[in-house]
Amino acid sequence: MPDAIFDHPRIARVYDPLDPDRSDLHTYVNLVDEFGATAVLDVGCGTGTFCCGLADRGIRVLGVDPAGASVAVAQTKAGANRVTWVVGTVLDVAANQSHRRQYDLATMTANVAQVFLEDKEWLANLRAIRTCLRPGGRIAFESRVPSDQAWNRWTKKLTQRLGRHPYRRSPQHTGQGLTASNPDHPSRCNTALSSTGGGIVHSYVTVRYDPPRGLINLHASTNVDAWRLIE
Numbered sequence: 001m002p003d004a005i006f007d008h009p010r011i012a013r014v015y016d017p018l019d020p021d022r023s024d025l026h027t028y029v030n031l032v033d034e035f036g037a038t039a040v041l042d043v044g045c046g047t048g049t050f051c052c053g054l055a056d057r058g059i060r061v062l063g064v065d066p067a068g069a070s071v072a073v074a075q076t077k078a079g080a081n082r083v084t085w086v087v088g089t090v091l092d093v094a095a096n097q098s099h100r101r102q103y104d105l106a107t108m109t110a111n112v113a114q115v116f117l118e119d120k121e122w123l124a125n126l127r128a129i130r131t132c133l134r135p136g137g138r139i140a141f142e143s144r145v146p147s148d149q150a151w152n153r154w155t156k157k158l159t160q161r162l163g164r165h166p167y168r169r170s171p172q173h174t175g176q177g178l179t180a181s182n183p184d185h186p187s188r189c190n191t192a193l194s195s196t197g198g199g200i201v202h203s204y205v206t207v208r209y210d211p212p213r214g215l216i217n218l219h220a221s222t223n224v225d226a227w228r229l230i231e
């Protein structure tokens, strides 16, 4: 079940305007080039910025995400008609024989790797990805470094801002912040985003904060041949 921030139509549409700087994707584009990937599976594609950018470069791309509202935003972008979109999870993709052993590279950009809260879920998704990769295929994902304690900077004061909603005429109040550690899961954080105009929508996202090496060690237990840490 995707979080409302990604699956509520009004909130999904402010995902890109709230975070317009996507220089974080350069690392992934560099990996596509380095590996000479011609087919990419983007897991948790969200609003599709990465997928559409790759399609523009002539790369065959499948973007999958359970949040239909985000995929709907993705489908409005230039180049979207050259991308294969799946609303679902990579388990759904892997269940379809036609997607097996098709991709050189699977990506999980931004905090996608952190949405899998339990080890079992993370491993099941990695295994599904693996069945979609060609021999020698690679998986690239990222995780925020927990010791940075970024959530301490996600306060209302530091993050809330007033912006014009891209699909509404009058200025709308759009905020991101109000983060609190979840006392039941110290390695998890909740973030909230709200947008007024037609009622306030609050959305809480829970992401996993485990040391990257912890994620990689789990990754290793799915028979991955080698890994590289880019810091």
Ligand SMILES: C[S@@+](CC[C@H](N)C(=O)[O-])C[C@H]1O[C@@H](n2cnc3c(N)ncnc32)[C@H](O)[C@@H]1O
Residues within 6 Å of the ligand: 001, 002, 003, 006, 043, 044, 045, 046, 047, 048, 049, 050, 064, 065, 066, 067, 070, 088, 089, 090, 108, 109, 110, 111, 112, 115
């Ligand atoms: C922070 S967004 C990143 C979106 C996109 N990768 C980007 O770089 O903008 C996290 C994404 O993970 C997706 N997600 C949540 N649960 C998922 C799952 N089980 N499988 C794949 N993606 C999932 C969310 O719907 C959301 O689009």
